[in-house]
Amino acid sequence: MFQKILIANRGEIALRVLRACKELGIQTVVVHSTADADAMHVRLADESVCIGPPPSRDSYLNIHQIVAACEITGADAVHPGYGFLSENAKFSDILAAHNITFIGPSGDHIRIMGDKIEAKRTAKRLGIPVVPGSDGAVTEEKEARRIAAEIGYPVIIKASAGGGGRGMKVAHTEADLEIALQTARSEAGAAFGDDAVYIEKYLEKPRHIEVQVFGDGFGGGVHFGERDCSLQRRHQKVWEEANSPALNAEERSRIGGICAKAIADLGYSGAGTIEFLYENGEFYFIEMNTRLQVEHPVTEAITGIDLVHEQIRVASGGGLSVKQEDIKFNGHAIECRINAEDPRTFTPSPGTITHFHTPGGLGIRVDSGVYSGYKIPPYYDSLIGKLIVHGRNRVECMMRLRRALDEFVVDGIKTTLPLFRDLVGNADIANGDYDIHWLEKYLAKGE
Incomplete structure (x- = not known):
């Protein structure tokens, strides 16, 4: 197992990875820009290194500075989170050249799946249905x-x-x-x-279904079920849930089995997500993300398995902690992405959070790196937190989500919380009757 992991990211995902490392008894190092000096993950890490000014290209995308931070602190592995360098094959290769483990797949697999044309060819060869x-x-x-x-x-x-x-x-x-x-x-x-x-x-009314997969690096692979990410605006996910209300048990098992076999045949190592459009009972491959997804907590909620723990375990050479038959799906989970944005126009709303209160109770999880008094910088993605709710079934989950949204308070800036409060009261959402175009049509009508 690793002795010290450097977390090459910021915000809620940096804090998420940091917590997993602490649970595994691994020392943590975080890198940060000058704009993030007061961030929660910087405060909680064992060590921190400032790697540059606010622009991402000068800090979080600066490979040389991150490698230097690894060498200065003695980190033997890097977790890239999502975004930034998480799917950068060159970064993976450079770390390998410095005997530092990249907690993710090989550079070759990142390159294959990062090229949409080559990814589609590969998917077809592996038996994955394509558009x-x-x-x-x-x-x-x-x-x-x-x-x-x-x-x-x-x-x-x-x-x-x-x-x-x-x-x-x-x-x-x-x-x-x-x-x-x-x-x-x-x-x-x-x-x-x-x-x-x-x-x-072009499919007219598809759903966006993605399958969470893991390869053990030794030719084995499993799937952790699917997520429905159909509620989107400008092709950006807003609300994700697992399991999908559109699939039955047979479809779920079929596509999961196809993806697990494909990831094993590919010889893949670590976490990945195979994304599909789904229409009229058919799945069509669109891409594979070779990293942890923003929405991974809904999968953790229904399986009870910590996916970041699995990433670290696999990257250290320990293989997966579970076999396919060990993975059980329990209940239903929904994630709402809380962004610092106007809930109607989605215009970014940076500024100081004057009051921050998160909901609690059974089945409620909030992943966020902000706090009362925290100043949201204008330089980065507007995601400030994720509300994840779990229930024994979708009805219970929706009721619990409604209650949690009523308790969630973020003052001082605009957020997308009002949008989600509207959505939980919508009949289409309650019935699970929506596709990838639904949200934009809903917003266009000004409902």
Whole structure:
């Protein structure tokens, strides 16, 4: 087991990883920018190292500074959390060259799954169902028209190197295709430095279903069930739940088994999430994230298994603590992402939190690194906390969530709490009857 882990992240995920390390008896080091000197994870860590000014490129994305912090403090492993360098193959390779363990998959697996075109080819080879579309990058309009005609309109054009909705355009007719292709390539080049795009069939009313997988690094793999992440705005997840209200036990077992076998065949090590669009009983692969997800607590709630503990165990060479038959699913869990944003426009709302009170009671978990008097800096992601609620079934979980949201108080800034208070009273949400377009339509109507 590792002696000292450096946490190369900030906010609630840095605190989440720090707590797991303390439970395992591992010393912790955190790095931080000057803007985060008073952050909770900095206060609680055994050691901290300031690695630069507020801009991420000068601090949390500065690989050389992070490696130097490892060498100064004697850290023998790095946990990257999510975002920042968590899916950076170069970072993984550099750490390996310095005999520092990257708590995540190999650089090769990060590269494969970080390229959306290669990821789709790999998924297809591993027996994972994929969305009909191009086999590789599309550069010519003539080729795009041919592929679109074969798979049928509407089609969606996506950036090969991208995510988060950037470099993504929908063409409903052939007349739309030219401008959609040009716009997607331009956005992809500007956002990711790579204008390669590919084409897929556009599903009209799909759900976003993802399967939590783990590889042991020795050719074994398991799944921890699925999560439904269909409530999104601008392709960003807002509300996640497990299990999905759209799946039955047979579908859940089938897709879980496919993903576990694929991850084993790939020889993957650590946590990963295989993401799908789901429509009319069929799953279609969209991407794989080679890291811990923001929404991992809902999986922990229904399985009782600490996924960060598993990450650390696997990275240290200890393999998984459970076999597939040991993983049991209990009840229902929902996570709400609490952002420092206007609940209607989603405009960021940095500033000082004057009062912060979290809910409590059975089945309530809050992951957050903020506190009363904390000043939210304007430089980073607006996520300030996650409310995770667990119940014996979805009805109990929804009632408990309603109660928890009523207790949650964040004063001094705007947050998305009012949005969630609206959602728990909506009939569609109560019935689990929503798709990936539902929330944006709801917000557009001003309900």
